[in-house]
Amino acid sequence: MSNQSLLEIKNLKTSFSTEAGPVTAVDGVSFSVKKGETVGVVGESGCGKSVTASSILRLLHEGTTKYEGEVLFEGKNLLKLSKEEMRHIRGNRISMVFQDPMTSLNPVQTIGDQIAEAIIIHQKVKKAQAYKKAIEMLRLTGIPAPDKRVDEYPHEISGGMRQRVLIAMALSCKPNVLIADEPTTALDVTIQAQILDLINDLKEELNMGVMMITHDLGVVAEVCQRVVVMYLGQVIEEGDVAEIFARPLHPYTKGLLKSIPQLDGDRSEKLHVIQGVVPPLTDVPPGCRFAPRCSFADEQCASQAPELQEVGGRQKVRCWHFEKIMKEEEHHVATV
Numbered sequence: 001m002s003n004q005s006l007l008e009i010k011n012l013k014t015s016f017s018t019e020a021g022p023v024t025a026v027d028g029v030s031f032s033v034k035k036g037e038t039v040g041v042v043g044e045s046g047c048g049k050s051v052t053a054s055s056i057l058r059l060l061h062e063g064t065t066k067y068e069g070e071v072l073f074e075g076k077n078l079l080k081l082s083k084e085e086m087r088h089i090r091g092n093r094i095s096m097v098f099q100d101p102m103t104s105l106n107p108v109q110t111i112g113d114q115i116a117e118a119i120i121i122h123q124k125v126k127k128a129q130a131y132k133k134a135i136e137m138l139r140l141t142g143i144p145a146p147d148k149r150v151d152e153y154p155h156e157i158s159g160g161m162r163q164r165v166l167i168a169m170a171l172s173c174k175p176n177v178l179i180a181d182e183p184t185t186a187l188d189v190t191i192q193a194q195i196l197d198l199i200n201d202l203k204e205e206l207n208m209g210v211m212m213i214t215h216d217l218g219v220v221a222e223v224c225q226r227v228v229v230m231y232l233g234q235v236i237e238e239g240d241v242a243e244i245f246a247r248p249l250h251p252y253t254k255g256l257l258k259s260i261p262q263l264d265g266d267r268s269e270k271l272h273v274i275q276g277v278v279p280p281l282t283d284v285p286p287g288c289r290f291a292p293r294c295s296f297a298d299e300q301c302a303s304q305a306p307e308l309q310e311v312g313g314r315q316k317v318r319c320w321h322f323e324k325i326m327k328e329e330e331h332h333v334a335t336v
């Protein structure tokens with residue numbers, strides 16, 4: 001494990017046994033998260049982002065899920081820890097915030113009780129102390145009048161507030177790593193910006209590593225330093241955010257970038273949509289997995305699977321023809 005990495009995922013493979021046979025949702029994924037760094041994991045639904053996140057914490061159904069590879073945290077492979085050891089890591093050292101706060105919160109328990117419970121389980125403190133800490137966490141996440149909010153139930157507060165409560169809960173044990181799975185998707189744009197700012201501020205304050213799962217490259221541009229682009233269970237491009245935005249190499253990343261609405265762009269212009277849909281995991285194309293949707297695909301792409309290769313030190317791409325595509329595009333720009 002490189003000395004700066006908090007969390008290192010190495011060749012992670014997650015398969016499910018289904019009636020139709022084994023299905024591999026995450027297929028050889030590797031990347032790392034460092035202290036004080038936010039890594040964005042992006043892709044459309046069905047690309048394996050959330051399964052990757054759930055695999056890190058081993059949240060998937062035990063009987064039907066098989067994990068291979070390594071998830072290294074503080075020198076230990078989480079995939080090999082006992083259930084008891086894993087319980088100590090979850091919510092304590094590595095926390096997760098999910099997309100839908102309403103389904104993640106208990107509707108019949110007050111907010112204060114829910115946060116305090118998480119603190120009591122992981123930090124073995126008395127109830128009064130845990131309650132005090134819950135109020136402190138609510139204050140930290142920008143919830144007004146936190147000493148009153150603790151006695152309220154989830155349905156009594158807004159969606160944005162509920163998401164803040166979840167973040168307060170996730171951060172109450174001051175984890176080393178926060179995994180945020182589409183934490184702002186269900187929220188309106190203003191609240192989304194506030195929540196992203198909040199995660200960013202708390203990351204700085206607690207010097208955490210953050211893994212931000214999103215389908216939205218706009219969110220990546222806002223808060224991430226590195227980005228991992230996934231397609232059909234594999235990493236297809238990885239690099240520093242500035243570099244990937246300036247010089248995306250994979251046709252899929254290019255498509256995702258073109259689909260971000262530009263604030264200063266022509267609003268009447270139609271947004272680019274990547275043609276086709278992500279195929280089901282039971283029907284993975286034999287060569288390059290993106291080939292059926294790629295306008296550059298040729299025979300080699302259809303029959304041979306490209307490996308993820310390093311380009312210029314900090315960027316990686318999985319495409320046979322990225323150099324040719326880049327040259328063609330440069331030529332196109334030069335001649336327009």
Ligand code: SF4
Pocket residue numbers: 250251252288289290291292294295296297298301306318319320321322
């Ligand atoms: S390998 Fe071929 S099909 Fe796959 S992304 Fe590159 S050009 Fe497209």
